[in-house]
Amino acid sequence: MLILGIESSCDETAVALVRDGREIVLSHVASQIDLHAPYGGIVPEVACRAHAEWLVPLIQNALKDADCELADVDVIAATSQPGLIGALLVGLSAGKALAWALDKPFVAVDHIDGHIHATRMEHPEMLFPHLSLVVSGGHTEVYRSPDSCTKELITSTMDDAAGECFDKVAALLGLPYPGGPQIQKLAEQGDPTAVDFPRGKPGDDGMALSFSGLKTAVLYHLKREGFAQKAGRPRLEFTGKQAPQGVLADVAASFQECAVDMLIRVALAASKSTGIKHLGLTGGVACNSRLREKLAQACAQHGVTLYACPPKLCTDNAAFIAGAAHAFAQAGRFSPLDTEAVPN
Ligand code: KG4
Numbered sequence: 001m002l003i004l005g006i007e008s009s010c011d012e013t014a015v016a017l018v019r020d021g022r023e024i025v026l027s028h029v030a031s032q033i034d035l036h037a038p039y040g041g042i043v044p045e046v047a048c049r050a051h052a053e054w055l056v057p058l059i060q061n062a063l064k065d066a067d068c069e070l071a072d073v074d075v076i077a078a079t080s081q082p083g084l085i086g087a088l089l090v091g092l093s094a095g096k097a098l099a100w101a102l103d104k105p106f107v108a109v110d111h112i113d114g115h116i117h118a119t120r121m122e123h124p125e126m127l128f129p130h131l132s133l134v135v136s137g138g139h140t141e142v143y144r145s146p147d148s149c150t151k152e153l154i155t156s157t158m159d160d161a162a163g164e165c166f167d168k169v170a171a172l173l174g175l176p177y178p179g180g181p182q183i184q185k186l187a188e189q190g191d192p193t194a195v196d197f198p199r200g201k202p203g204d205d206g207m208a209l210s211f212s213g214l215k216t217a218v219l220y221h222l223k224r225e226g227f228a229q230k231a232g233r234p235r236l237e238f239t240g241k242q243a244p245q246g247v248l249a250d251v252a253a254s255f256q257e258c259a260v261d262m263l264i265r266v267a268l269a270a271s272k273s274t275g276i277k278h279l280g281l282t283g284g285v286a287c288n289s290r291l292r293e294k295l296a297q298a299c300a301q302h303g304v305t306l307y308a309c310p311p312k313l314c315t316d317n318a319a320f321i322a323g324a325a326h327a328f329a330q331a332g333r334f335s336p337l338d339t340e341a342v343p344n
């Protein structure tokens with residue numbers, strides 16, 4: 001079964017062709033990072049316009065590169081939720097229009113199902129039920145999956161997503177958007193024990209999670225180190241007498257260590273509370289090498305088998321949309337052509 005997947009929920013315009021759920025024939029991602037970088041974050045209107053301009057040529061190029069025609073495609077799939085409403089509408093409308101014009105079945109895919117399924121594409125040996133730690137720019141959640149078409153929310157951040165926190169702290173440190181990879185790089189030169197940032201209260205079940213306090217703690221720490229807040233970018237400037245040698249790298253490393261520890265704590269608490277010992281790690285922040293390394297160690301110590309999504313499938317793409325759609329198509333769960341985009 002050949003599935004054409006379309007993803008446009010946020011700032012990546014993506015198209016993929018996936019055969020039988022796992023064989024990625026082709027996966028094209030047109031990143032909008034350069035368009036949004038000057039603003040320090042995603043501008044919804046800019047994202048929406050870029051999707052509208054780029055999507056059709058991207059589909060045409062994908063088919064050409066795969067030496068394939070629309071007639072060869074068995075199922076059309078597109079992300080329908082959650083995301084930026086204008087951005088979602090571009091990909092979803094294109095997917096539904098193609099399905100209607102070609103008289104092919106259509107599958108509307110929840111973006112989170114895509115992230116969760118991405119791990120399964122690389123690790124088909126991950127048994128059900130399993131947990132997934134989904135850590136991205138918009139989501140930080142743990143889900144329980146009893147089968148390939150169902151997810152149940154176990155816990156979620158009360159405020160900011162982990163990736164959003166990486167991006168905001170990076171902005172404070174004067175690093176470009178997206179901040180996660182930049183913090184990881186800077187952290188390599190810093191001491192993760194230099195600053196003991198607060199890891200928040202775990203709550204009775206150990207699964208409470210909040211990132212807004214951590215972001216504020218970083219801000220206050222930098223102010224104490226002689227930085228002053230200002231409008232524009234970078235958000236902080238040094239006003240003290242001595243150049244802040246090593247301070248920023250130590251802050252990056254200590255912040256990253258704190259965020260990683262909080263994610264590990266919640267993942268292990270979810271495993272303990274559900275009794276499930278199979279854990280998938282996915283989403284853009286799952287590219288973070290410190291998280292991958294430290295979570296793998298923690299899981300090994302607690303008898304949990306960790307299945308880390310490969311970095312190329314962690315960040316947004318359309319291969320995981322087509323992959324998830326395959327599971328739904330196999331279960332006969334197709335979507336009507338009046339399926340609406342749901343932003344939240
Ligand atoms: O999954 P994704 O591509 O988009 C959403 O669905 O949100 O995730 C993007 C997020 C951004 O916040 C980015 O800073 C973060 O993933 N990210 C990282 C790393 N690579 C990407 N965060 C920490 N360390 C990384 N290496």
Ligand code: ZN
Binds near residue numbers: 136283284315
């Ligand atoms: Zn995503």
